Amino acid sequence: MKDEFEKYVESQKSEFDVHNIDEVDRLRLWSNIVTEVSKPEKKVIPLWKKPVFRVAASIVLLIGCTLFFNISSDRSTENHFVNEELNDIDTHYKLLVNNQIELIKNNTHLSEPDREDFLSLIDDLDEEYNTLKEELKLGINNQKIIEAIINNYRKKIKLMEDLLNRSYPTNNTLDDEAITL
Numbered sequence: 126m127k128d129e130f131e132k133y134v135e136s137q138k139s140e141f142d143v144h145n146i147d148e149v150d151r152l153r154l155w156s157n158i159v160t161e162v163s164k165p166e167k168k169v170i171p172l173w174k175k176p177v178f179r180v181a182a183s184i185v186l187l188i189g190c191t192l193f194f195n196i197s198s199d200r201s202t203e204n205h206f207v208n209e210e211l212n213d214i215d216t217h218y219k220l221l222v223n224n225q226i227e228l229i230k231n232n233t234h235l236s237e238p239d240r241e242d243f244l245s246l247i248d249d250l251d252e253e254y255n256t257l258k259e260e261l262k263l264g265i266n267n268q269k270i271i272e273a274i275i276n277n278y279r280k281k282i283k284l285m286e287d288l289l290n291r292s293y294p295t296n297n298t299l300d301d302e303a304i305t306l
Contacts, residue, residue, distance in 0.1 A: 210271060211261065225285035229269035234292040243288050250281050 146154070172178040229235065229243060254277050261270045 156213075190298060193275070205291050211274070214271065214278075215263070215276060218275070222278065225289070226284060228250075228289060232289065232292055235288070239288070239292075246284060247281060248278055250284075253277055 135158050173182075226247070229240065232240075235243075254274060257270055257277065261267060261274075
């Protein structure tokens, strides 16, 4: 049948070309065709009205809430351990640092400018420490941050020990000097 229709169109092609329509008429004709063609309505299936989907949605919601609260409680437990570890580290190192600072403040062999320079360095390290504590609250890579806090305390103690060693007068004895022959 299709072949017959194609043959008919080919044979009658000249008759189709008889009518000339200008552009305005084509647009008007097309707009009439478009208005007559009705758009098919979208078929909507209300899933929430069926009991099976209500139960499924409730289960998904329940699982989601359970996971959310379990993950948040795991984070709070992890933060508790981090805070406990940090408190232990703080207590230990603050005791050492405070003892060293008292020794430096009471040291009569240090000049006032040296003491002030040293205390400004300690203040800089304290600012770094506070920054690390703020980063620790974010909970990202806590182990490395705790290591950085420990290194910060170690720098403070090392600086204090070096300053105290330089400030006390040294006794030159033969045991301390290298003997060259």
